[in-house]
Amino acid sequence: MPIVIDLERGKKVAKLLYNSFTTTDIHGRTGMPRDMVPSSVAKGSLGHILFITLTISINYKRDASSLWESSIKTFDDPETKYLFDPKLLHETPLEKIVEDMHRYNLSPRPEKDADIWQRVGVTFYEKWSSDPRNFFKNSNWDSSLIVKRLRTDTHTEKGETAPDYPYLRSPKIRPLWLKMLRDDAGMVELRNLEAIPILVDVHVARATLATGVIRGQFKGTLDELSEDIREAWFQSVEGLNANERPMIAIDMYQPLSHLSMHGCSNRDEIIGNCTAFNNCEARDLCIKGKIKIDKNFVDLET
Structure with missing residues (x-):
């Protein structure tokens, strides 16, 4: 089947990962290297x-x-x-x-x-x-x-x-x-950040696919899939809150990156078994199937 954007699932993933990232942890980690000062x-x-x-x-x-x-x-x-x-x-x-x-x-x-x-x-x-x-x-x-x-x-x-x-x-x-x-620098004067799309890299793509926010069959470049990933997160965060303000798409970059780097990167590329599954905050939303990302090429069957 062609790829599907599951917005209901996207909202569940957004709430779960953002809350875990900001209040407890994702795979034992709450900070990105770039948070250091x-x-x-x-x-x-x-x-x-x-x-x-x-x-x-x-x-x-x-x-x-x-x-x-x-x-x-x-x-x-x-x-x-x-x-x-x-x-x-x-x-x-x-x-x-x-x-x-x-x-x-x-x-x-x-x-x-x-x-x-x-x-x-x-x-x-x-x-x-x-x-x-x-x-x-x-x-x-x-x-x-x-x-x-x-x-x-x-x-x-x-x-x-x-x-x-x-x-x-x-x-x-x-x-x-x-x-x-x-x-990080408290520059709250910046406006219209909600119009800025999420950065799509290998980690954001892998976590988006592994949680089933986008699923189906796809063979092509990550660049070709990126627009669907950006749109999925634009829509998934609508109506959600992040620390007493409206959540925006780029809020999901760090949580998704953490999930992929320390979780989804351990998936079997063909069937989807993951060695980090038992300790994963998103295990109830993890889906089986092929998610193979090799440099800029994506092979998806979920």
């Missing part, structure tokens, strides 16, 4: 905002725990803390940035990571007085407009047009960045 920074301060912003700008193709741990060490070291100051990033040669980002393995891809890091910092220095909040104010704190500008704002570099926010502008990073700023 340097000891020397005040939550919600400009330093905290820049720590989140610059770190997440290179959050691609690497282990999240090691990234955030390396970033904290870099921030807490007086000799490398300048890497979180847009003005100093503007004044420092790229070669020095490459060297200092490597000290705590913040940049597995030294030149590329340093170039992204410096560009993001310099953009905020040159255009927004070193404060991302000025960018948000200029965008009327509208998340939809911020996302659009992340995609489209440019500058001239060596005679060519270049993006202001490399990687920060990517479909995977930009919603996560805004959610972190709201939830």
Whole structure:
């Protein structure tokens, strides 16, 4: 049969996972690596905002725990803390940035990571007085407009047009960045986050399929399935609450990621037996069948 979006099941999964993630745990874990904050920074301060912003700008193709741990060490070291100051990033040669980002393995891809890091910092220095909040104010704190500008704002570099926010502008990073700023840095002024779709990666896809929110038969790319996954969570969270406010689709990213990383990743890809089943918060909603995700290819029979 073709794939089906089960919204009744989606609401059950959303309530269960969100409540478990925020009050007890999912597979013994309640925090994501990116929830960590340097000891020397005040939550919600400009330093905290820049720590989140610059770190997440290179959050691609690497282990999240090691990234955030390396970033904290870099921030807490007086000799490398300048890497979180847009003005100093503007004044420092790229070669020095490459060297200092490597000290705590913040940049597995030294030149590329340093170039992204410096560009993001310099953009905020040159255009927004070193404060991302000025960018948000200029965008009327509208998340939809911020996302659009992340995609489209440019500058001239060596005679060519270049993006202001490399990687920060990517479909995977930009919603996560805004959610972190709201939830972790307390930036409650951000509006219209409900219009931002959930980040769909392998973990979100696997947990969505394993809980039967989307089921049926499908063979194709994850990119092709992503629109259905985004729509499933847009609709599933409607009418639900999250900590005394309306739940939004991107609230489900962390709970689903936890469920997949520490639970659904243990499923047998063909029949669906899972070694984490007995201790899984979502075991009553787990479905049998084939859920095989190999890089960007999905083979589903549930």
